[in-house]
Amino acid sequence: METPSVLQAVLRAVPLPLTAVLVVLAIPVLALVISSVQTGENEPWSLPNWKGIPVLGNTIQYMADNGSFIARASLAMRTRDVVKFSLGPTPVYLVTGAQNVQALFRKSTSISSDKFLLMVMGTVMCFTPKDYAKFANDKTGRLPEPVEGTAASHKGLRYWAEFHHHNARSLSLTSNTASLTAKFYEFFQERVRPYPVGEWKAVNLLHFMRSQMAGAAIKAMTGERLLERSGEEDLLGAFWDYDTVTMRLVYALPKWMDPSAWRIRDRFHQMAVEWLKKDFDPLSERESVPQEIDWHPVLGLAFMRDYLNWGKRIGLSVETRAGYFIGFLLGLNANSIPIAAWALFELVQDPSLWKAVQEEAESAFEAHPVSGERVLNIQTMLGLPLLQSVYAEALRLHVSVNVTREVISDTTTIAGYQLPKHALIQAPTYIASLNEKVWGTAENSASEFWAYRHIRYTTIHGSKDKKPEFAMAAGPSDFFPYGGGISMCPGRHFAKQEIMATLAIIVTTFDVEMVEWVTMDGKTRSDRPARDDLKWSGSAALPPDRDMKVRWRRRF
Numbered sequence: 001m002e003t004p005s006v007l008q009a010v011l012r013a014v015p016l017p018l019t020a021v022l023v024v025l026a027i028p029v030l031a032l033v034i035s036s037v038q039t040g041e042n043e044p045w046s047l048p049n050w051k052g053i054p055v056l057g058n059t060i061q062y063m064a065d066n067g068s069f070i071a072r073a074s075l076a077m078r079t080r081d082v083v084k085f086s087l088g089p090t091p092v093y094l095v096t097g098a099q100n101v102q103a104l105f106r107k108s109t110s111i112s113s114d115k116f117l118l119m120v121m122g123t124v125m126c127f128t129p130k131d132y133a134k135f136a137n138d139k140t141g142r143l144p145e146p147v148e149g150t151a152a153s154h155k156g157l158r159y160w161a162e163f164h165h166h167n168a169r170s171l172s173l174t175s176n177t178a179s180l181t182a183k184f185y186e187f188f189q190e191r192v193r194p195y196p197v198g199e200w201k202a203v204n205l206l207h208f209m210r211s212q213m214a215g216a217a218i219k220a221m222t223g224e225r226l227l228e229r230s231g232e233e234d235l236l237g238a239f240w241d242y243d244t245v246t247m248r249l250v251y252a253l254p255k256w257m258d259p260s261a262w263r264i265r266d267r268f269h270q271m272a273v274e275w276l277k278k279d280f281d282p283l284s285e286r287e288s289v290p291q292e293i294d295w296h297p298v299l300g301l302a303f304m305r306d307y308l309n310w311g312k313r314i315g316l317s318v319e320t321r322a323g324y325f326i327g328f329l330l331g332l333n334a335n336s337i338p339i340a341a342w343a344l345f346e347l348v349q350d351p352s353l354w355k356a357v358q359e360e361a362e363s364a365f366e367a368h369p370v371s372g373e374r375v376l377n378i379q380t381m382l383g384l385p386l387l388q389s390v391y392a393e394a395l396r397l398h399v400s401v402n403v404t405r406e407v408i409s410d411t412t413t414i415a416g417y418q419l420p421k422h423a424l425i426q427a428p429t430y431i432a433s434l435n436e437k438v439w440g441t442a443e444n445s446a447s448e449f450w451a452y453r454h455i456r457y458t459t460i461h462g463s464k465d466k467k468p469e470f471a472m473a474a475g476p477s478d479f480f481p482y483g484g485g486i487s488m489c490p491g492r493h494f495a496k497q498e499i500m501a502t503l504a505i506i507v508t509t510f511d512v513e514m515v516e517w518v519t520m521d522g523k524t525r526s527d528r529p530a531r532d533d534l535k536w537s538g539s540a541a542l543p544p545d546r547d548m549k550v551r552w553r554r555r556f
């Protein structure tokens with residue numbers, strides 16, 4: 001069971017005056033640090049400190065209750081495109097609006113996405129201090145050509161460029177995504193098939209997705225040995241616990257202040273270390289598995305094998321390799337699964353929508369030319385307008401990532417404001433994708449799930465009939481759940497295929513009826529529907545804070 005961080009516990013348990021006293025005690029030290037960070041000229045409007053707590057007010061709220069922080073910032077950003085606040089000693093500029101968001105995603109020598117990843121490497125991804133330093137000292141960037149002026153002073157490997165090549169590029173390749181989707185589809189089907197045809201069974205949907213969708217995705221990516229080694233239930237339990245503490249780790253409170261978060265991380269990390277040490281490395285050394293073998297039961301998919309062997313080749317420790325591997329598992333599951341669950345919740349609550357998606361999804365299944373087995377044609381599925389619209393709507397409503405960049409040149413300009421070196425710029429997806437002016441219509445406000453929001457009807461040539469087509473209801477500056485630019489999520493193609501395939505399989509395989517909302521223990525009836533769990537605000541997809549109990553019956 002996850003325990004709150006010290007900061008959260010203090011905020012919950014201590015009456016504000018005392019919290020304020022604690023904070024005020026820290027002010028002299030912080031004021032000193034803050035005064036040493038240059039701020040830019042021509043400053044944008046500053047967000048007032050939370051509860052009037054001087055210096056640290058916004059930092060406390062950002063770290064302990066990011067959801068409320070973003071809600072407060074969102075109000076301020078109704079009339080402003082840039083708002084400033086301080087996160088500890090670092091000035092942060094929140095931005096919204098097409099030009100500002102696009103400026104973040106453009107190729108640039110002034111801003112970089114490496115800082116945020118470094119924060120993650122040192123905490124969530126368990127890099128050893130020695131390996132962390134290799135990345136921290138490499139200023140040459142991710143592109144094939146080093147950042148101007150850095151090549152001469154750089155010695156040794158270009159870690160960022162290598163990392164980007166293996167991590168991001170490999171997953172962006174269509175062939176790798178196709179392999180992953182094919183395996184995921186196979187293993188997810190295996191988990192749906194055992195349900196008896198025609199018999200009603202009770203299922204908690206979120207729990208089902210967190211166990212079966214995650215189990216199938218991990219097996220597809222890494223083979224079956226990792227799951228068998230600790231037992232699937234234990235491994236997934238450790239994974240979801242780890243997922244719960246990532247925000248606490250990123251805004252790293254020292255271990256002594258928040259030991260449980262680090263213990264939870266270390267437990268899951270250790271499972272990956274054991275797998276690498278006892279299964280992956282010995283077998284990779286004994287046999288060279290050719291690239292043509294796409295999926296191996298102990299070593300996983302070819303591109304994942306390559307990624308893990310790359311770390312070894314360039315001298316990263318087994319702890320660091322296990323660390324970037326568990327970071328990858330986080331990418332693989334922590335966002336797609338809540339989004340798929342939210343989409344399912346919506347479909348179950350609206351039987352006519354379920355039926356419409358079911359009929360549409362049926363059209364993407366066909367008989368396999370050799371075995372005659374019913375299979376999903378992924379390309380056809382990706383073109384289904386309603387299913388795509390449901391997927392996009394779930395992402396729009398439930399992803400809250402503060403896409404982060406650091407100013408790395410002496411200064412840079414956004415919306416006419418000069419931002420100083422080392423300042424952070426953040427574009428919160430939650431502000432852009434809930435903007436009423438952009439997404440709202442007379443019938444459907446921006447905050448509502450409307451399955452048909454991203455569908456337009458076009459005339460069929462020579463006919464009076466109209467045909468539905470998928471078209472995002474707004475542009476990429478208002479919808480960027482996968483970030484953008486060089487560090488844009490490399491898993492986005494797989495995520496889309498995984499989420500849509502999961503929905504297509506479930507709606508076509510089962511008839512479903514809602515029973516009730518339940519709390520996260522899976523048993524206790526909840527008197528309200530699920531809401532976004534804002535503990536994840538700023539970092540990822542927001543999971544539902546309630547589960548939905550349904551009964552379903554296999555149709556064939």
Ligand code: HEM
Pocket residue numbers: 113117164167168171328331332333335336339399401403404481482483484485486487488489490491492494495541
């Ligand atoms: C709904 C699903 C997903 C969402 C909303 C999501 C969102 C994001 C976002 C916002 C970023 C940072 C982008 C930026 O800085 O501009 C990111 C990075 C990343 N994601 Fe995803 N992601 C999803 C699924 C996945 C999947 C399935 C994988 C792996 C199979 C994955 C792997 C990664 C990796 C490795 C990075 C780091 C990229 C880098 O910095 O070079 N993600 N993701």
